[in-house]
Amino acid sequence: MYDLPAEIRVDAEGPLRIITLNRPDALNAVDDALHTGLAELWPQLNDDPEARAAVLTGAGKAFSAGGDFAYLAELAQDAKLRAKTIRHGREIVLGMARLRLPLVAAVNGPAVGLGCSLVALSDVAYIAETAYLKDPHVQVGLVAADGGPLTWPLHTSLLLAKEYALTGAKITAERAREMGLVNHVVADPLTEAIAAAKRILELPQQAVESTKRLLNLHLERAVLATLDYANAAEELSFQHPDFHATIAKLTAGK
Secondary structure, X not given: OOOOOOOEEEEEEOOEEEEEEOOHHHOOOEOHHHHHHHHHHHHHHHOOOOOOEEEEEEXXXXXEOOEOXXXXXXXXXXXXXXXXXXXXXXXXXXXXXXXXXXXXXXEOOOEXXXXXXXHHOOOEEEEEXXXXXXXXXXXXXXXXXXXXXXXXXXXXXHHHHHHHHHHOOOEEHHHHHHHOOOOEEEOXXXXXXXXXXXXXXXXXXXXXXXXXXXXXXXXXXXXXHHHHHHXXXXXXXXXXXXXXXXXXXXXXXX
16 A cells, blocks of 8 residues: 555554554664655555554664664765755655644654654654653754754743754653653553554544644644755755764764
8 A cells, every 4th residue: 555665664453554663673763765765654644545543653672763874974975865865854844744644653762863853743742761852963963954943842942942952962751741742651652652543533534634734734834934944054064074074973983
């Protein structure tokens, strides 16, 4: 039904779709295939006539450990890959903002970089007690074009969004709940997320989807106000000596 790379798995349970980021040996770090798959996923979900709700989680120990270092090194050198990645980043953000299905995140482990953004763009988020959020774009010399700064000011205060976006500091599960970046801290986020999605499935579909759209109009307008600037700034940061120096250190230290 879904035409996606192996790095993203979609399982059907009746009208529920369980989406799994599927690079467990790499802690679901984002490479080109996973990033491309995420851009392709959301339109396919919208076009699935039987789907009414979805859960998003990660295989193995992590939700997503952020950008794969080898992928980041490729982006530093390959202009065509950068252009595709930036285009896909825009499609991921807008695709999630425009997704008709309620999307429940099951944050089973660290959600870093784009993983952190996927949580922020979900509708409800359950996080494991030992998991955390972290947006380290600035730490590696990048502007977070598809990162927390796009959406965090809608979830928490502007001051807190600035603190964690500018420092890249880790946000523990309980701190994330206090800040409004997740809904619930639980022992088993996947079980809880599936149960929450199934409760939504029991409600009238048109009312659910239209109410989600009403709420996400606020999100989409905020994203559109900043996304073009963010993309242009990220393109510049990919070419900046600071980013190249940071990636050289990271890849040398692997």
